[in-house]
Amino acid sequence: MAWFKKHQYTIIKNVSKPPAIQAGPEGAKWESCPNCKELILQETLIKNLRVCHHCAYHMRLSADERIQVLVDAGAFEPMFMDIRPANPLGFPGYGDKLSGDASAREAIVTGVGKLGGMETAMGVMEFGFMGGSMGTVVGERVARTFEYAAEKSLPVLMVTSSGGARMQEGIFSLMQMAKTSAAVAGYRRACRRPYVSLLCDPTTGGTTASFAMLGDVLIGESGALIGFAGPRVIEQTIRQKLPAGFQRAEFLLEHGFLDMVLPRKDVRPTLIKIFSWL
Amino acid sequence: MPFYYDFEQPIESLDEDVEKLKQQQAAGQDVRERLDKLEARLLEKKREVYANLTSWQRVQLARHPMRPGALQILPHLLDDFLELHGDRQFRDDPAVVTGLGRLGGKTLLVAAQAKGKGTQETLRRNFGMAHPEGYRKALRIFETASRLGCPILTIVDTPGAYPGLAAEERGQAEAIARNLLEMSDLGAPILTVIISEGGSGGALGLAVADRIYMLENAIYSVISPEGCAAILWKDAARAPEAAGALKLTADELLKMGLIDGIIPEPLGGAHRDVIQSANEIRRTLELALADVLQAPVDELCRRRRKRFRTIGT
Numbered sequence: 001m002a003w004f005k006k007h008q009y010t011i012i013k014n015v016s017k018p019p020a021i022q023a024g025p026e027g028a029k030w031e032s033c034p035n036c037k038e039l040i041l042q043e044t045l046i047k048n049l050r051v052c053h054h055c056a057y058h059m060r061l062s063a064d065e066r067i068q069v070l071v072d073a074g075a076f077e078p079m080f081m082d083i084r085p086a087n088p089l090g091f092p093g094y095g096d097k098l099s100g101d102a103s104a105r106e107a108i109v110t111g112v113g114k115l116g117g118m119e120t121a122m123g124v125m126e127f128g129f130m131g132g133s134m135g136t137v138v139g140e141r142v143a144r145t146f147e148y149a150a151e152k153s154l155p156v157l158m159v160t161s162s163g164g165a166r167m168q169e170g171i172f173s174l175m176q177m178a179k180t181s182a183a184v185a186g187y188r189r190a191c192r193r194p195y196v197s198l199l200c201d202p203t204t205g206g207t208t209a210s211f212a213m214l215g216d217v218l219i220g221e222s223g224a225l226i227g228f229a230g231p232r233v234i235e236q237t238i239r240q241k242l243p244a245g246f247q248r249a250e251f252l253l254e255h256g257f258l259d260m261v262l263p264r265k266d267v268r269p270t271l272i273k274i275f276s277w278l
Numbered sequence: 279m280p281f282y283y284d285f286e287q288p289i290e291s292l293d294e295d296v297e298k299l300k301q302q303q304a305a306g307q308d309v310r311e312r313l314d315k316l317e318a319r320l321l322e323k324k325r326e327v328y329a330n331l332t333s334w335q336r337v338q339l340a341r342h343p344m345r346p347g348a349l350q351i352l353p354h355l356l357d358d359f360l361e362l363h364g365d366r367q368f369r370d371d372p373a374v375v376t377g378l379g380r381l382g383g384k385t386l387l388v389a390a391q392a393k394g395k396g397t398q399e400t401l402r403r404n405f406g407m408a409h410p411e412g413y414r415k416a417l418r419i420f421e422t423a424s425r426l427g428c429p430i431l432t433i434v435d436t437p438g439a440y441p442g443l444a445a446e447e448r449g450q451a452e453a454i455a456r457n458l459l460e461m462s463d464l465g466a467p468i469l470t471v472i473i474s475e476g477g478s479g480g481a482l483g484l485a486v487a488d489r490i491y492m493l494e495n496a497i498y499s500v501i502s503p504e505g506c507a508a509i510l511w512k513d514a515a516r517a518p519e520a521a522g523a524l525k526l527t528a529d530e531l532l533k534m535g536l537i538d539g540i541i542p543e544p545l546g547g548a549h550r551d552v553i554q555s556a557n558e559i560r561r562t563l564e565l566a567l568a569d570v571l572q573a574p575v576d577e578l579c580r581r582r583r584k585r586f587r588t589i590g591t
Contacts, residue, residue, distance in 0.1 A: 192427045216422050217362065256364035256371075256411060273360055277378055277385040278426050 033057055049264045058223055058264055060201055063109040063126040066159055070268050071122075075114035079148065080141045081105070087168070088136065094168040097130065107132045107162065110141040112154070116272035121149035122157040125200075125207075132162035134207050135169040139176025142211055146183040150190035155275045159198045160212040163230075164205015177210035184214045194278040196271060199226050199249070199258070213257070217274055219267065220249030220258040283338050289327060289546070292320040324545050331495075334518035336527045337503060339495040340474045344549040347406070348375065348390035348433040351473065354556030355563075356381055359388070364415060368448065371412035372403045373440070374484075376419045379431065382564055387423035387466075389416035389484055390433035393474075406475075407440035410453035413483050417457050420464055429467040429567060432484040437502065439480030454483040461486035462583055467570035471541070471559055472496045473548070488582050489566045490536075492528035493555070494543040498536075499526035536589065538566075 022030045022039070029042040035057035045052075049069050050059040061069065067076050085106055087095045097103070107130060110123040123145050125132045142158070149156045165173040187195060197215030199208070201224035209228055220226060227247040235242055245251050249261040262270055282290040299313045331339070339345070352359060352375075361377040363370040372392070379388040393406035416432070423430045439450055461468065470487035476498030492498060501509075503521035508514040525531070528540045541562050544551040570578060 188425060192425065194426060213366075216426065218366075253363055254370060256369045256415070257366055258364060259362040260360075270360065273358075274378070277360075277380060278428070 034059065051264050056222065056263070058201065058221055060127055060161065062128055063105070063124040066124045066200075067109070067113065069264065070157075070159070070271070071113035071115060072117065076111055077113070078109060078111040080110050080144045083137050083140050083144075085135060085137045088172050089168070089170045091168040091170070097168075102129055105129065106137045106141075107134065107166075108138045108141050110145045112148075113157075115157070115268070115275055118272070118275050119152075119154055120157050120275060121145050121152070121154045122159070124159040125161045127161040127163075127202075130166060130168075132160075132207070133164060133166035133173070134162060134176050134180075134210075135166035135173045136176060138162075138166075139173070139179045142176075142180045143183040146180075146187040146195075149193070150187045153191045153193055155193045155278070156187065156195040157198065157271065158195070158211060158215070159200060160203045160207055161200040162203055162205070162207035162212075164207055174206065177206045180211040181214060184211055194274060196274055198267065198271075200224050202226070202230075204228065204230050216278075217260075218258045219270065220252060220261045221267065222249060222261055222263045224249045226252050226258075281343050283335070283342075285331075285335055285338075286327065286546075288323050289320065292316065292323055296320055321545075328545055328547075332518070333521040333524075333527050333530075334503070336495050337497055337517075337521050339547045340497045342547055342549055345474055346548055346552045346555065347393045347395065348435055348473065349392050349394065350552055351556045351559065352379070352388070352390060352433070354553050355560050356386075356388070362419065365411040365418060367411065367414055369409070369411045371409050371415055373406055373408040373436075374412035374416055376415055381431075381560070381567070384567065385428050386431045387419050387428050388431045388433070389419055391436040391481075391484065393435060404440055406436040407438060408436065408480065408483075409440050409442070409445045410448040410450050413439075413453040413457050416484055417453075417460055420457075420461065420466070420468075424464050424466040427466065429469065429571065430464075430487075431563065432468065432470045432487065434470060434472040434476050434481045434485050434498075435474045436477045436480045437475055438477035439483065451479075454479050457483045458486055462586065463579055465575045465579065467567075467573075467575075467578055468582070469563060469566050469570070471563070472498050472537075473559075477502065486582070486586065488570050488578055488585075489538045491539045491541050491559075491562055491566070492531065492537050493541050493548060493559075494528055495547055496528055497521075497526040498528075498531055499524050 030039045031042055031045055032039050033052040033054060036052060036055035038054040040052060050061060085098045085103055087098065105126060108123050108125045113120055113122050123142055146156060184195060194216045196217045197212050198219045199212055200221045203212050203226045205228065208226060225247055226249055231242055231247060249258060252258045253261045296316050299309045299316060302309050303313060356379040358380040359377055361375060374389060375392045376389045379386045391406045391408065392403050394400045394403035420430055439454060468487040470485045470490045472492045474496050478500050481498060503517040503524060504514045506524060507516040507520040531537045532540055539562060541558050544554045548555040
């Protein structure tokens with residue numbers, strides 16, 4: 001029976017570089033897979049939701065790409081985007097990063113989107129902005145999303161991709177872990193709707209150790225790195241090489257921390273099932 | 279290969295004859311009359327053999343190598359299923375399968391003990407003997423059910439909780455005790471079906487429920503007949519005798535008021551027709567579900583506690 005089929009694990013090497021784009025003949029664009037280095041026609045890559053059809057490597061998505069992949073066409077309404085970053089510690093060099101367009105979006109896009117016609121409060125993290133780090137803006141937007149969902153009795157989806165707390169905001173960003181977790185608690189008290197957390201590559205540090213791990217259902221995307229301390233920190237601390245597959249979504253599934261690991265194409269239909277059933 | 283116990287010998291030879299005639303019929307021979315006669319005799323013989331099974335024979339049927347487990351029954355019982363993994367503490371225990379199930383337009387949170395079929399699968403699922411993380415996974419699912427207001431279905435099928443080193447290190451007893459405590463006060467309706475073996479605390483850890491049903495040939499006991507005979511009479515070979523003494527069959531448990539109903543099996547046991555068995559379970563569950571969903575949750579909890587409070591003297 002297909003319901004109980006064992007997951008096929010794909011071996012994924014450590015990758016962080018964005019794919020290189022090359023122009024081919026007749027204007028066709030090719031990208032090389034950061035994992036297996038094979039060239040893929042850009043059209044094919046987009047059709048495959050930016051998953052390499054050679055090695056099944058799931059490339060990282062921007063918040064906009066993620067919303068496009070998950071949410072019903074044209075059915076996303078951003079909210080709380082007027083919350084803007086500040087430099088509470090006066091951290092050197094940080095202020096410069098907070099100017100420009102990217103800083104308006106910050107490391108998370110929050111709002112209400114429709115999934116299979118069902119209204120869902122959601123937050124999608126933007127790894128491209130300072131490594132998706134959680135500062136006061138991320139914390140506040142996440143908290144408000146949960147409060148809004150509680151008030152309207154909507155289900156919540158959080159899509160995480162984050163290096164953890166934002167060092168440049170120091171202790172203020174640490175406190176966002178408490179703030180967002182308390183927001184989840186408030187949501188749980190206020191309504192009987194599900195909170196689903198989709199953990200994408202990479203989800204580490206304070207983000208994992210707060211709202212990302214607190215979903216009623218936790219879904220890991222295939223091959224995603226998920227952990228508290230990043231692999232480099234662990235290796236330098238214990239002075240040992242980490243085993244292959246350590247901290248990948250499949251590793252967490254085996255160790256009881258994820259409800260399921262899904263390839264990208266299965267995420268949307270599964271979310272629709274969960275939200276329509278619960 | 280079909281499998282027969284000694285007491286099923288008369289049926290085995292008739293089954294073989296029927297099979298032979300069916301092959302001849304398929305080859306174009308006209309054996310219709312003989313086949314009809316033989317099938318009638320087979321049915322009569324089956325009724326005779328299975329009408330008055332001893333407790334030990336029920337134990338044997340409950341452990342029949344071809345008896346369907348939760349993984350064989352659930353796909354026919356539920357309209358759809360989404361498996362959820364992990365206790366969020368240590369490991370995903372394959373001996374307990376949990377998830378979201380759909381039954382007649384309702385969502386249930388399901389926790390089922392799974393023995394698995396085939397050597398590899400059976401080893402991976404540890405013969406349906408859960409470690410503490412299996413009970414903790416189920417509890418986590420129960421808590422989600424209670425928070426979201428969904429009814430719970432548990433399927434019990436285990437020789438017992440796993441008696442191993444690692445299981446003790448991680449607190450097997452604590453895990454079972456915690457489930458008994460939390461389930462007795464859980465704010466969601468709980469339905470339990472014991473499909474084959476209800477082995478002691480390992481079974482009860484998923485069976486503190488508002489409605490408890492057993493398949494006709496299932497057993498539910500504080501200890502296996504072998505274990506009981508070995509401890510009390512220092513002779514495991516006296517298991518058949520112990521099986522009788524323990525009163526572990528569905529009809530005896532129903533008589534004593536410990537379960538709410540018996541779900542009929544196809545003649546000869548659930549393995550004779552898995553789909554029919556699943557349909558029978560479904561019929562019972564649909565009625566039970568409609569019933570428990572009528573009562574307010576507080577009232578259910580109160581009755582559930584009272585139910586267990588009043589067992590015994």
